[in-house]
Amino acid sequence: MTWFRALLAAGLSVIMPGAGHVLVRDWLRAAVFAGLFFIASALFLPIDQIAAAGPITSYDGVLEQATIMAEETDAMAQFLLSFIALFAAIDATVRALGYPPGSDTKTEGLMCPECGKEIDGDLEFCHWCTTRLDPESADEETRQA
Known part of the structure; x- marks a missing residue:
C-alpha cells in the first residue's frame, strides 16, 4: 500500500505540483509547490496569447492552445516548469514513503x-x-x- 501511495503521489505531482503532497497531507509543502508552479507559469507562459485564442470548447481548441504554449515558450521556461514538477514528484514520493527530512x-x-x-x-x-x-x-x- 505504501508503494502504491508513493507512486500515486508522484503521478499527481507530475500533473500538478503540490497535488501529491495533498495526498500525503503535507499541506505546507503542497501550498509551496503549487504556488511556485503558478508563479513560474504566470511569469514564463504566454498567457496573453493563450487567452487571445479563446475559450476551450472543443478538441481543436485544446490543440490550438497547446500548440501556442509549445511554440511560444522558450526552452529555459519549459525546463524550469519541468524541473519544478519533477522536484515536487520526487519530494512527494519520499514523503509518501515515510522518510521525513532531518529524521534519524x-x-x-x-x-x-x-x-x-x-x-x-x-x-x-x-x-x-x-x-x-x-x-x-x-x-x-x-x-x-
Missing part, C-alpha cells in the same frame, strides 16, 4: 506505522496523520524500538 533512525519513542513520525503512547491515534492506532500495534512498536 534512532528514536526513543513510539513510531506511527503510517507516517513514521514519533507519537504519544497514550493516544489512540497519530496526532500527525490521524491514523488510528490499535493497542496491539502499539505493543509491537514498543518491542521493535
